[in-house]
Amino acid sequence: MPQKRESMSELRRDITTGEWVIIATERGRRPEGFSKPELRESSPRAGCPFCPGHESQTPGETYAVRSEGDADGPDWLLRVVPNKFAVVSPESPFDQKHVAGPFPWASGFGYHEVVIESPRHDADLTSMDPGEIHRVLEAYLARAGALRRRPHVRFNLIFRNHGEQAGTSLPHPHSQIVALPLVPSGVRDRLESAARYFGATGRSAYADIFKAESNAGERMIVESNHFVAFEPFASRLPFETWIVPTRHRAAFVDIDSDELLDLARVLGQTLRSLRVVLGDFNYNYVIHSVPCGEERRADFCWHIQILPRLTNAAGFELGTGMEINITLPEDAAARLRAAADHLRGGDSRNTANEASQCSPA
Numbered sequence: 001m002p003q004k005r006e007s008m009s010e011l012r013r014d015i016t017t018g019e020w021v022i023i024a025t026e027r028g029r030r031p032e033g034f035s036k037p038e039l040r041e042s043s044p045r046a047g048c049p050f051c052p053g054h055e056s057q058t059p060g061e062t063y064a065v066r067s068e069g070d071a072d073g074p075d076w077l078l079r080v081v082p083n084k085f086a087v088v089s090p091e092s093p094f095d096q097k098h099v100a101g102p103f104p105w106a107s108g109f110g111y112h113e114v115v116i117e118s119p120r121h122d123a124d125l126t127s128m129d130p131g132e133i134h135r136v137l138e139a140y141l142a143r144a145g146a147l148r149r150r151p152h153v154r155f156n157l158i159f160r161n162h163g164e165q166a167g168t169s170l171p172h173p174h175s176q177i178v179a180l181p182l183v184p185s186g187v188r189d190r191l192e193s194a195a196r197y198f199g200a201t202g203r204s205a206y207a208d209i210f211k212a213e214s215n216a217g218e219r220m221i222v223e224s225n226h227f228v229a230f231e232p233f234a235s236r237l238p239f240e241t242w243i244v245p246t247r248h249r250a251a252f253v254d255i256d257s258d259e260l261l262d263l264a265r266v267l268g269q270t271l272r273s274l275r276v277v278l279g280d281f282n283y284n285y286v287i288h289s290v291p292c293g294e295e296r297r298a299d300f301c302w303h304i305q306i307l308p309r310l311t312n313a314a315g316f317e318l319g320t321g322m323e324i325n326i327t328l329p330e331d332a333a334a335r336l337r338a339a340a341d342h343l344r345g346g347d348s349r350n351t352a353n354e355a356s357q358c359s360p361a
C-alpha cells in the first residue's frame with residue numbers, strides 16, 4: 001500500500017468482481033461540492049399512482065400489509081403490485097433462445113413488481129423507523145421467495161432507485177423486483193470471481209473482506225450483531241457502501257428473522273449517515289444474491305451495494321467499464337462514521353421505542 005495515497009491516484013481491484021477502479025482524489029471534491037439535484041415538491045398529489053386512494057391505477061396487488069379491508073382497497077401500510085410498465089412479463093411466452101444468424105433472441109418472459117413502501121408520498125428509507133424498514137424487507141423476502149419458485153425463473157434482482165439521477169421519475173418511495181429466465185452476465189461474472197477466489201484460497205472472498213474491514217476499521221461505518229457496513233476498498237463511486245452479513249448465506253431469501261430485524265436497523269443507520277453527509281442524495285441500491293438453485297454456494301455471500309449517484313459516467317468509464325472514483329473510500333468512511341456516531345447518540349434515546357416497533361409480524 002503506498003504511503004502517500006492522498007497525493008497520487010491509485011489503481012485498486014475489487015476481488016469480488018475482478019474490476020479495477022482508479023481512485024483519483026486530486027480531482028476530488030468535498031461532499032458539499034457534489035452537485036445537488038433539485039428537490040421535487042413531494043406532497044401527495046392527484047397524479048401519483050402509488051398514493052392511497054389511487055389503487056385502481058396500478059395492477060392488482062400481489063402482497064400487501066393492511067390491518068383490515070379488502071385487497072386493492074385503501075388503508076394499507078405497504079403494497080406490492082406488478083409494474084404497469086414492466087420490462088418483462090409473465091404474459092410473454094417462455095421460450096428457448098432463438099438464433100437468427102448472429103442475432104440470438106427470446107421473448108420477454110419474466111416478472112417485474114413494485115414494492116410501494118409506504119402510503120406516505122414523501123416518506124423515504126432515510127427517515128423511516130426500523131419497524132417501517134423491516135416491513136419493506138419482509139416484502140422483499142416474501143415476493144422474491146415467491147417469484148423464485150415460479151417455473152422458468154432463474155434469477156431475481158431486488159433494487160431501489162431514489163431520485164432522478166438514479167433513474168426514477170416517481171418520487172413516491174418504492175423498490176422493484178425483477179425475475180428473469182436467465183442469469184445476466186454481470187451476475188455470472190461476480191459469481192465466477194467468487195468461485196476463482198474460493199478455488200485459490202478455500203475461503204469466501206466476502207468472509208475475508210468483512211474480517212479484514214472489521215479488523216482494520218478504517219473503512220468501517222456500522223457494525224452490528226449480524227452485519228457490517230463499510231466503504232469497499234475499491235469503491236467504484238464516491239461513498240459507495242456495502243452491507244455484508246457476518247454469517248455466511250449465499251441467498252438473501254435465506255436470511256433469518258433475527259438477521260432481518262438487525263438489517264432493518266443497520267440499513268436505516270447507514271442510509272441516515274449517508275444523508276447526514278450528502279444531504280438528500282440520489283442513489284441506487286442493489287441486493288446481490290445467487291441465482292435459483294445455487295443457494296448452497298460456499299463461495300458467494302449475498303450483500304447490499306448502495307451506490308450514491310453524485311457523479312456521471314463519462315467517455316473513459318463508458319469506453320473501459322473502469323470507474324474513476326474521486327473520493328478516497330477511507331475519507332468517506334471517516335465522515336460516515338462520525339455521522340453514524342452522532343446519530344447513535346440521538347438513537348440511544350429511542351432504543352426501547354424502536355425495539356417495540358421492530359417485533360416480527
Ligand SMILES: [Zn+2]
Nearest residue numbers: 048051121172
Ligand atoms: Zn404518492
